[in-house]
Amino acid sequence: xxxxxxxxxxxxxxxxxxxxxxxxxxxxxxxxxxxxxxxxxxxxxxxxxxxxxxxxxxxxxxxxxxxxxxxxxxxxxxxxxxxxxxxxxxxxxxxxxxxxxxxxxxxxxxxxxxxxxxxxxxxxxxxxxxxxxxxxxxxxxxxxxxxxxxxxxxxxxxxxxxxxxxxxxxxxxxxxxxxxxxxxxxxxxxxxxxxxxxxxxxxxxxxxxxxxxxxxxxxxxxxxxxxxxxxxxxxxxxxxxxxxxxxxxxxxxxxxxxxxxxxxxxxxxxxxxxxxxxxxxxxxxxxxxxxxxxxxxxxxxxxxxxxxx
Amino acid sequence: xxxxxxxxxxxxxxxxxxxxxxxxxxxxxxxxxxxxxxxxxxxxxxxxxxxxxxxxxxxxxxxxxxxxxxxxxxxxxxxxxxxxxxxxxxxxxxxxxxxxxxxxxxxxxxxxxxxxxxxxxxxxxxxxxxxxxxxxxxxxxxxxxxxxxxxxxxxxxxxxxxxxxxxxxxxxxxxxxxxxxxxxxxxxxxxxxxxxxxxxxxxxxxxxxxxxxxxxxxxxxxxxxxxxxxxxxxxxxxxxxxxxxxxxxxxxxxxxxxxxxxxxxxxxxxxxxxxxxxxxxxxxxxxxxxxxxxxxxxxxxxxxxxxxxxxxxxxxxxxxxxxxxxxxxxxxxxxxxxxxxxxxxxxxxxxxxxxxxxxxxxxxxxxxxxxxxxxxxxxxxxxxxxxxxxxxxxxxxxxxxxxxxxxxxxxx
Numbered sequence: 188x189x190x191x192x193x194x195x196x197x198x199x200x201x202x203x204x205x206x207x208x209x210x211x212x213x214x215x216x217x218x219x220x221x222x223x224x225x226x227x228x229x230x231x232x233x234x235x236x237x238x239x240x241x242x243x244x245x246x247x248x249x250x251x252x253x254x255x256x257x258x259x260x261x262x263x264x265x266x267x268x269x270x271x272x273x274x275x276x277x278x279x280x281x282x283x284x285x286x287x288x289x290x291x292x293x294x295x296x297x298x299x300x301x302x303x304x305x306x307x308x309x310x311x312x313x314x315x316x317x318x319x320x321x322x323x324x325x326x327x328x329x330x331x332x333x334x335x336x337x338x339x340x341x342x343x344x345x346x347x348x349x350x351x352x353x354x355x356x357x358x359x360x361x362x363x364x365x366x367x368x369x370x371x372x373x374x375x376x377x378x379x380x381x382x383x384x385x386x387x388x389x390x391x392x393x394x395x396x397x398x399x400x401x402x403x404x405x406x407x408x409x410x411x412x413x414x415x416x417x418x419x420x421x422x423x424x425x426x427x428x429x430x431x432x433x434x435x436x437x438x439x440x441x442x443x444x445x446x447x448x449x450x451x452x453x454x455x456x457x458x459x460x461x462x463x464x465x466x467x468x469x470x471x472x473x474x475x476x477x478x479x480x481x482x483x484x485x486x487x488x489x490x491x492x493x494x495x496x
Numbered sequence: 497x498x499x500x501x502x503x504x505x506x507x508x509x510x511x512x513x514x515x516x517x518x519x520x521x522x523x524x525x526x527x528x529x530x531x532x533x534x535x536x537x538x539x540x541x542x543x544x545x546x547x548x549x550x551x552x553x554x555x556x557x558x559x560x561x562x563x564x565x566x567x568x569x570x571x572x573x574x575x576x577x578x579x580x581x582x583x584x585x586x587x588x589x590x591x592x593x594x595x596x597x598x599x600x601x602x603x604x605x606x607x608x609x610x611x612x613x614x615x616x617x618x619x620x621x622x623x624x625x626x627x628x629x630x631x632x633x634x635x636x637x638x639x640x641x642x643x644x645x646x647x648x649x650x651x652x653x654x655x656x657x658x659x660x661x662x663x664x665x666x667x668x669x670x671x672x673x674x675x676x677x678x679x680x681x682x683x684x685x686x687x688x689x690x691x692x693x694x695x696x697x698x699x700x701x702x703x704x705x706x707x708x709x710x711x712x713x714x715x716x717x718x719x720x721x722x723x724x725x726x727x728x729x730x731x732x733x734x735x736x737x738x739x740x741x742x743x744x745x746x747x748x749x750x751x752x753x754x755x756x757x758x759x760x761x762x763x764x765x766x767x768x769x770x771x772x773x774x775x776x777x778x779x780x781x782x783x784x785x786x787x788x789x790x791x792x793x794x795x796x797x798x799x800x801x802x803x804x805x806x807x808x809x810x811x812x813x814x815x816x817x818x819x820x821x822x823x824x825x826x827x828x829x830x831x832x833x834x835x836x837x838x839x840x841x842x843x844x845x846x847x848x849x850x851x852x853x854x855x856x857x858x859x860x861x862x863x864x865x866x867x868x869x870x871x872x873x874x875x876x877x878x879x880x881x882x883x884x885x886x887x888x889x890x891x892x893x894x895x896x897x898x899x900x901x902x903x904x905x906x907x908x
Contacts, residue, residue: 215560
């Protein structure tokens with residue numbers, strides 16, 4: 188996929204709103220990395236019209252997550268030259284975090300958000316995109332995909348922000364012609380209109396594969412070994428549900444399936460409980476991050492203050 | 497221009513830029529990109545003169561991260577302009593690139609000026625390259641001849657300065673001229689979906705320093721006259737290329753001395769080229785500018801000639817002598833007389849205006865007469881006679897003005 192044009196760039200509704208929330212609550216201008224996947228649409232050209240179609244334009248880039256370092260010039264310098272070491276660190280930590288099977292979160296490109304400025308790529312944004320596209324072609328990564336997506340967010344230069352708060356545009360950076368190619372953005376939401384998009388959906392956090400399920404009914408012989416395995420599995424299960432015992436998983440299948448609805452509901456409830464406790468943790472750590480951010484800001488102002496003459 | 501609202505480091509950069517840039521630069525639409533301090537301005541639009549027009553470039557600082565270098569957004573029609581892009585295949589060398597952004601230091605107030613200057617230079621070469629790529633025979637010819645003309649002028653300048661140096665005339669005295677000469681021709685290629693393709697040249701005319709010719713000259717920037725030449729890009733099937741559109745333009749302050757709109761441009765003959773056209777025009781302009789400079793003295797003499805009749809002027813423009821105000825008495829009625837002299841004086845008679853010192857309108861402003869431009873006048877009169885005739889005219893007209901004042905006074 189050297190320099191093939193995308194038909195369009197899509198982003199899921201929740202990702203876009205999370206991104207927008209991040210941008211509006213940021214102190215100043217921010218930028219960050221975009222992750223997602225590229226899908227190849229099977230062309231449904233079973234119509235009578237003979238208009239020649241570009242076979243390459245069936246690619247759709249879907250943005251599913253992002254990473255925002257919250258400081259400017261985090262993975263590039265003032266000239267827009269990408270620092271490959273930092274970038275690699277950011278990309279690998281993010282892709283590792285979200286999913287080990289990296290098929291659903293490739294590094295797609297980056298975004299830039301700046302308030303009260305014209306909605307066209309700036310001098311540095313061009314350089315960063317160019318530098319990014321070159322980096323990957325040179326390294327020929329395993330996916331062989333250029334991180335060529337660029338999302339630009341601005342707020343209007345003039346006027347009140349009462350009605351019109353954000354503008355955004357998507358571009359694909361074309362390596363050969365060295366220019367930004369504007370692309371339309373599709374927003375994938377839940378609902379019957381988007382059913383077509385569900386086909387290429389893959390969950391970000393699948394239920395862990397637990398080997399013990401089959402071992403449940405094993406002979407009691409290797410007691411210690413089995414205990415250890417159960418403990419391990421319990422640990423993994425605790426990552427997705429709170430307080431659901433591995434032993435109870437057995438109730439979801441086999442002879443004890445009579446009450447399976449009850450058990451399943453119990454499992455869901457405990458998974459929701461896990462989410463709830465995670466949200467609480469996030470809230471607490473966010474407060475800490477905010478404190479540290481404020482502290483850092485004061486330090487920054489201190490440094491930037493002109494030297495008294 | 498006030499720098500209120502900008503963080504100290506940005507305001508230092510701006511102040512240095514505005515005070516040291518060789519042309520007038522303007523700042524528009526200062527705004528803030530911070531969330532919590534909307535009063536802390538950190539982005540603005542710069543209006544930078546280029547090719548007799550302004551380029552609007554947005555400079556984006558980040559008040560939250562003062563150490564970060566600013567970014568620039570160019571005009572919408574310049575999306576192909578990438579000044580700091582490193583050509584492909586030179587990745588290894590990209591670390592060695594050095595320019596005004598590479599080692600940014602926000603505490604150094606000269607940095608913004610260096611950045612703007614570098615970017616403008618690069619923009620100029622970008623436009624020159626674009627114009628050079630236009631496939632039009634006449635344009636190619638014009639560019640080649642005009643560039644050689646420019647080189648010749650430069651060469652002549654260096655020969656003269658070298659000569660002056662050898663005979664011992666201080667070099668410092670002459671160094672102000674090269675700034676003007678070296679600015680050279682600027683070109684711009686305009687193209688758009690709706691606009692026809694055109695190439696615009698801004699040709700600086702006359703190798704003379706007008707600032708030096710005016711005694712006690714108040715101008716900070718060198719004043720210059722330019723010829724704007726716009727060539728429509730030729731269609732291949734047109735047999736005779738159409739004449740370019742010509743317009744004289746000048747730096748704004750020059751208008752106090754010389755009215756560019758009154759110059760009648762020599763006509764452009766079929767098949768003519770710029771190298772043929774320019775010498776005539778320059779000769780014509782040179783004569784007119786010299787005449788405009790001598791006219792300052794004529795105006796001064798006239799203002800002085802009025803003094804014995806009306807008394808010393810209360811206020812007078814000492815450099816260009818375009819305006820003088822006298823205090824005049826007609827019996828118990830005292831009023832001020834404002835005399836406005838055009839650059840065409842004495843061909844064009846002065847405009848007069850009365851202003852009462854005793855009558856005020858409902859807003860508390862002194863009562864003024866409309867501009868008076870019709871009264872006996874001949875440019876062939878001696879200066880003293882001109883003054884006499886105006887004085888005579890004042891005797892009658894002051895009575896009219898007094899009546900006018902009293903009437904308007906009664907109404908309130």
